Amino acid sequence: MKIAVLGGDGFCGWPTSLHLSNLGHEVHIIDNLSRRWIDTELGVQSLTPMDSIQERCRIWKEVSGEQIHFHLIDLAKEYYRLRDWLAEEKPDAIVHFAEQRAAPYSMISERHKIYTVDNNINATHNLLVALVETDIDAHLLHLGTTGVYGYSTVGAPIPEGYLDVTIDTPTGPKGMEILYPTKPGSVYHMTKSLDQIMFQFYAQNDGLRITDLHQGIVWGTNTDQTKRHEQLINRFDYDGDYGTVLNRFLAQAAIGYPLTVHGTGGQTRAFIHIQDTVRCIELALRDAPESGDRVKIFNQMTETHRVRDLAELVAKITGAEIAYLPNPRKEAAENELIVKNEHFLDLGLNPVTLQEGLLEEVVEIAKKYAHRIDRSRVPAHSAWTKEIAHRVNHDPEGKHLKSVS
Amino acid sequence: MKIAVLGGDGFCGWPTSLHLSNLGHEVHIIDNLSRRWIDTELGVQSLTPMDSIQERCRIWKEVSGEQIHFHLIDLAKEYYRLRDWLAEEKPDAIVHFAEQRAAPYSMISERHKIYTVDNNINATHNLLVALVETDIDAHLLHLGTTGVYGYSTVGAPIPEGYLDVTIDTPTGPKGMEILYPTKPGSVYHMTKSLDQIMFQFYAQNDGLRITDLHQGIVWGTNTDQTKRHEQLINRFDYDGDYGTVLNRFLAQAAIGYPLTVHGTGGQTRAFIHIQDTVRCIELALRDAPESGDRVKIFNQMTETHRVRDLAELVAKITGAEIAYLPNPRKEAAENELIVKNEHFLDLGLNPVTLQEGLLEEVVEIAKKYAHRIDRSRVPAHSAWTKEIAHRVNHDPEGKHLKSVS
Ligand SMILES: NC(=O)c1ccc[n+]([C@@H]2O[C@H](COP(=O)([O-])OP(=O)(O)OC[C@H]3O[C@@H](n4cnc5c(N)ncnc54)[C@H](O)[C@@H]3O)[C@@H](O)[C@H]2O)c1
Ligand SMILES: NC(=O)c1ccc[n+]([C@@H]2O[C@H](COP(=O)([O-])OP(=O)(O)OC[C@H]3O[C@@H](n4cnc5c(N)ncnc54)[C@H](O)[C@@H]3O)[C@@H](O)[C@H]2O)c1
DSSP states (O other), rough: OOOEEETTTTTTTHHHHHHHHTTTTTTEEEEHHHHHHHHHHHTOOOOOOSOOHHHHHHHHHHHHHHOOEEEEETTOOOOHHHHHHHHHHOSSSSEEOOOOOOOOHTTSOHHHHHHHHHHHHHHHHHHHHHHHHTTTTOOHHHEEEGGTTTTOOOOOOSSSEEEEEEEEEETTTTEEEEEEEOOOOSSSHHHHHHHHHHHHHHHHHOOOOEEEEOOEEOOOOOTGGEEEEEEEOOOOSSTTTTOOOHHHHHHHHHHHHHHEETTBBBBBBEEHHHHHHHHHHHHTTOOOOOTTTTOOOEOOOEEEEEEHHHHHHHHHHOOEEEEEOOOOSSEEEEESOBBHHHHHTTTTOOOOOOOOOHHHHHHHHHHHGGGGGGGGGGSSOOOHHHHHHHHHHTTTTTOOOOOOO | EEEEEETTTTTTHHHHHHHHHHHEEEEEEEEEEHHHHOOOOOOOOSOOOOOHHHHHHHHHHHHOOOOOOEOOOOOTTTTHHHHHHHHHOOOOOOOEOOOOOHHHHHHHHHHHHHHHHHHHHHHHHHHHHHHHHHOOEEEEHHHHHHGGTTTOOOOOOSSSSSSEEEEETTTTTEEEEEEOOOOOOOOHHHHHHHHHHHHHHHHHHOEEEEEEEOOOOEEEOOOTTGGGGGGGGOOOOOTTTOOHHHHHHHHHHHHTEEEEEETTTTTEEEEEEHHHHHHHHHHHHHTTOTSSOOOOEEEEEOEEHHHHHEEEEEEHHOOOOOOOOOOOSSSBBBOOOOOEEEEEEHHTOOOOOOOHHHHHHHHHHHHGGGGGOOGSSSSSSOOOOOHHHHHHHTTTTTTEEOOOO
């Protein structure tokens, strides 16, 4: 297949591109490299030293003999270039990772809120319009997040996108299947809720073939392909804005920084290893919907964990301390979470679960590059409201950490 | 109160501004005049001769002694000017009409789809961010549409924004109240669905006080205030893109053009007279939610009608013919529609219903300005898909009209 990987220079996109190229697909990365610019803006860098995308593609060619093509296009700002590229290349499938993906970044300031909505909505909508316009019938796979479900406390397992409900009607109760009513908890998550409605519309009006993957928090850094050469190494975000919870704990452990738990750590979240992310994409590509089908929604996650349990596990393995910090987010202190993921299991996914060995592998990588970590960038600073910012800022550096381990 | 009317130069916004000014409020219109530019783009004009907004404000001052202020700001493109204006003027309430509001326009081409999403989402989101940033605690009233409900065929009356559902949980069935699951039928309607989720987020995260008015199709043109001077006349769109169904029929009747019914005319829609629109805004302004409340949603409509029944009524009054044309939209040929509107009735709305006298008044106005109508702009050309466009274009001018009345 000819596959376009939008956002292929990113944390999930790069190993996905390698995985698909390794399977023999013709891979085209489209990326505006905005994430590298955001590193510059924030004055942080990937813990692992990432080469330029051009250099990475060159190394991959050397290692594998396969060519990955790179195209610098901004999906949100360069609609006509995007459309012309699609019309010219006619990919069979498009994997769409190209959005601003950090909840804390999306809440930093007015500018960051506006950027996140403008970038993500226009990127996704431009892509949908271009697919209608070019009529190329490519299968679109989009990365959403389990975060849109909003961690509701109704106590029912979270289905894969659609919820069966009963409503009262004048002629008695009637069953209906609806898009799961989302309750996004940040501007970033909100954009994924909006994406979902755009997908529903374009699938229904134009018969676009769309799969929306509601992904859990990705952890790990290596995949079989990134391991093949030092310069194929994957991005590893450890900072307060882009670092996601488990990888952050592992990096903190590697540098002897107390594990930063927000609030009680009672938040339960869904997780998936990066190796499974790339396998899931492969599986979903093989299971494309037909034109006229509703949007296929899969929960792309393999297990759920409570944040403080993860902290305790990492502390146990590494001897790190745990710091309970004021929570900069507006969210429930504690929640249960049961997420269905039958689709991928049925398609044959054999999940990589949270084994100590794999956790230690990540700690080793973090240790190797520990000299690249700026300790001042480890804590999360972005607060969800001004009131929370005020509260959190009384203890910005975590000076009054209650160490409990 | 000091009230900002965003989109106050438009069809609903102008009479609302006059109405609120007449009640003694300090009214500030913010508009980028994009709708006047779109008239230029499409080569159409309001049936009624509209003066510039500055001239209209001058006449209103002469007639009423009241000042309406006008500010040229693009909500979608000039965030910082919007924010600074709000911080400086601190309005008590904001009525937000400022979006691209025509479904057919939103479907004309790739450019129009992209413009509608970019304009409407950024306009609304910028406003929300500015309210958070300035902390002015203004009550935000937004105009949505009953169109987002998607005319589903479940057979239950459409509630005011929230739906009671029962879901199965491991411990038995459980009740939940959810945002009504929208099924927008055009890019324009889609933007209103997205708005709704943005409102939910900002009410929940930042305690913004928001009322979302899901309005039916507005008909009529005069209100008590627009009648006070010829130059206060309201906009009247008759063309295939911006003209909405009942007003279009009345204008068609006035010039002896067959009433253009799409498909069987079996579509049932919700309606409201422009005089009630302005009263509803007044009522909703008095019934503001508290910070921390969920978004208040009202159905702003007073009656529902089947399109072909309206055509027959207008034909009966005026002697016009009816033309059944191929439907350029992708929608159900026939649908039932029962819409709840208890909120406004409880607040004291005494609806203006479809009386023959009022219909005739509109025909009279249309007749008076009939020389300004370009007959070639009467039919709707914008088709929902390429396939439909192909079908419709075999009869672009309605040459094979089946006249039935
Ligand atoms: N990392 C996670 O834990 C996780 C979890 C759930 C879902 N996701 C989703 O997976 C996707 C990829 O996440 P990631 O961690 O790889 O993020 P990332 O930030 O590392 O990669 C995103 C890539 O998209 C590019 N991009 C952004 N906007 C663009 C635009 N307008 N035009 C072209 N390129 C653009 C960026 O430059 C970047 O290379 C995102 O949509 C994210 O929401 C990620
Ligand atoms: N007219 C109807 O039948 C109807 C029915 C249901 C809902 N509504 C809603 O009511 C609102 C007003 O409708 P209308 O018929 O008066 O529309 P309109 O097009 O006549 O007026 C909208 C006004 O908003 C302005 N505007 C648009 N984008 C802007 C931006 N980015 N910055 C500043 N100003 C901007 C336009 O210049 C215009 O003056 C819309 O939101 C519409 O969706 C209208």
